[in-house]
Amino acid sequence: MSTAPSTTQVLSLYREFLRNATKFNNYNFKNYFIRRSRDAFNSGKTLKTQEEITNAYTKAQQELEVLKRQSLISRLYSFEKLVVEPLNGSHKK
Amino acid sequence: MQSIKAFTSITSRGVLFQTQRRFIQTSTVVKAATATAATATADDLPLDIPSTSAAAAATNEAFKTNPLNGTRPIYLDMQATTPTDPRVLDKMLQFYTGLYGNPHSNTHSYGWETDKEIEKARKNIADLIGADPKEIIFTSGATESNNMAIKGVPRFYSKTKKHIITVKTEHKCILDSARHMQDEGFEVTYLKVGEDGLIDLNELEAAIRPDTALVSVMAVNNEIGVIQPVAEIGKICKRHKVFFHSDCAQAVGKIPINVNEMNIDLLSISSHKIYGPKGVGAIYVRRRPRVRLDPIITGGGQERGLRSGTLAPSLISGFGEAARIINEDMEYDQQHIKRLSKKLTDGLLALEHTQLNGSATARYPGCVNVSFAYVEGESLLMALKDIALSSGSACTSASLEPSYVLHALGADDALAHSSIRFGVGRFTTEEEIDYVIKAITERVEFLRELSPLWEMVKEGIDLNTIEWSGH
Numbered sequence: 001m002s003t004a005p006s007t008t009q010v011l012s013l014y015r016e017f018l019r020n021a022t023k024f025n026n027y028n029f030k031n032y033f034i035r036r037s038r039d040a041f042n043s044g045k046t047l048k049t050q051e052e053i054t055n056a057y058t059k060a061q062q063e064l065e066v067l068k069r070q071s072l073i074s075r076l077y078s079f080e081k082l083v084v085e086p087l088n089g090s091h092k093k
Numbered sequence: 094m095q096s097i098k099a100f101t102s103i104t105s106r107g108v109l110f111q112t113q114r115r116f117i118q119t120s121t122v123v124k125a126a127t128a129t130a131a132t133a134t135a136d137d138l139p140l141d142i143p144s145t146s147a148a149a150a151a152t153n154e155a156f157k158t159n160p161l162n163g164t165r166p167i168y169l170d171m172q173a174t175t176p177t178d179p180r181v182l183d184k185m186l187q188f189y190t191g192l193y194g195n196p197h198s199n200t201h202s203y204g205w206e207t208d209k210e211i212e213k214a215r216k217n218i219a220d221l222i223g224a225d226p227k228e229i230i231f232t233s234g235a236t237e238s239n240n241m242a243i244k245g246v247p248r249f250y251s252k253t254k255k256h257i258i259t260v261k262t263e264h265k266c267i268l269d270s271a272r273h274m275q276d277e278g279f280e281v282t283y284l285k286v287g288e289d290g291l292i293d294l295n296e297l298e299a300a301i302r303p304d305t306a307l308v309s310v311m312a313v314n315n316e317i318g319v320i321q322p323v324a325e326i327g328k329i330c331k332r333h334k335v336f337f338h339s340d341c342a343q344a345v346g347k348i349p350i351n352v353n354e355m356n357i358d359l360l361s362i363s364s365h366k367i368y369g370p371k372g373v374g375a376i377y378v379r380r381r382p383r384v385r386l387d388p389i390i391t392g393g394g395q396e397r398g399l400r401s402g403t404l405a406p407s408l409i410s411g412f413g414e415a416a417r418i419i420n421e422d423m424e425y426d427q428q429h430i431k432r433l434s435k436k437l438t439d440g441l442l443a444l445e446h447t448q449l450n451g452s453a454t455a456r457y458p459g460c461v462n463v464s465f466a467y468v469e470g471e472s473l474l475m476a477l478k479d480i481a482l483s484s485g486s487a488c489t490s491a492s493l494e495p496s497y498v499l500h501a502l503g504a505d506d507a508l509a510h511s512s513i514r515f516g517v518g519r520f521t522t523e524e525e526i527d528y529v530i531k532a533i534t535e536r537v538e539f540l541r542e543l544s545p546l547w548e549m550v551k552e553g554i555d556l557n558t559i560e561w562s563g564h
Contacts, residue, residue: 029176032522085163086161
């Protein structure tokens, strides 16, 4: 049984999640994964025991690999932007 | 004048495809509408509707989309199908890149590795409905599963049982299979539903006969989202020792389903309704007490001999992954869907002369079916090219016939024609819902302004008192 990850490690993992979620080209997937990552890490705050935290951390690391691959695929296959989505990525209405 | 022409040509079926094609080429609906009007022939414009420049301005105003945004419509047809979750695709890709063994080959490791993945998927799906993995049979989709149940069970017991019970609001594949069974000499009772879309349990109990082979009632309706009291139906069927099949394509992963608690003997599941790949589904067939059925597809004896043919490992493991995710995240997803659905329902019902179809309480929130009186549903859909919606089941959307489900609720033609179904799902965002409420409100008002009926309603004339000529 390894020791539980430090706060810095968890925060760094969270940032990685957000970075990869934002890279999705698909509007719906991007928004979902940002929301899901945020809520998952928020609810993770209630975890108490070392074992729980370590398990959640290990699982999240595996999920991050999936997210990395899929955000790349999303960039490889892009479709037209949605009617709610700005053509120029930066502009916010 | 042009804008009015645009509206009439949109409603005319003749130039429908033209309108659609043009929409893809141009960036806004305004352009599409006017472009069609310019090319529309006199045949397409049966009426000489007087127009004003105000109406032209209204069209432009009503159909305006933000030119700085994209043109792809918002997807709000989650009952037809759902987008494949990227995590599901990730699981599936390994079968197209390395794991290509035939899962039934048990002489080498290529077969073993795919077989292992299939069994994992089977377990995930079984867990979702509280079943044993051995009771899950993979099929090509819920339509095949429904066919298997409706045809297979009565055929197996045909020597002693000659009766099937189902409901008028069931999916077409159930109703059509039942029709086939009638041709084979079985009797079928189609239960009525009330105005809220729910069946009467006493009527069901009264319809059960000693020679009833099967009762089939869907859990969540695909058009109106009404949830039938499956647990109570299961109890009644158990008491009368009749097999109970439930089409749960729209229910699994969205509402809690447990085959043992609900006494379900056969249950159909579809993968692409739970963010999995299309082309795969499953049927749960109870083992204790054993439910026997005549297979439709025979051959190598795969899947307990009930569904022969090589399994598709990529599709099945994608299906399994989708089941795992939706099982783990059911509460989280449903909270999101409930919140957005409430916002959407409140926003749409705030319009005058609108109504929610089906029970207001016994419903799955992700399916909202609303009628907009004095607007023709198809013309509203045409005016809503920037939102992907449907007026009912995708299977029947090619015909202009009004929904038989709404008819079964007692809705008249006018109401059935003016209904639109909205599907909210895991990937729907709040921004999209806001856009939809705004777009629908504007365009319903615009279309009503064009309608002479609406004018009469505004003047307080009861439309039922009018004697229409030419009928």
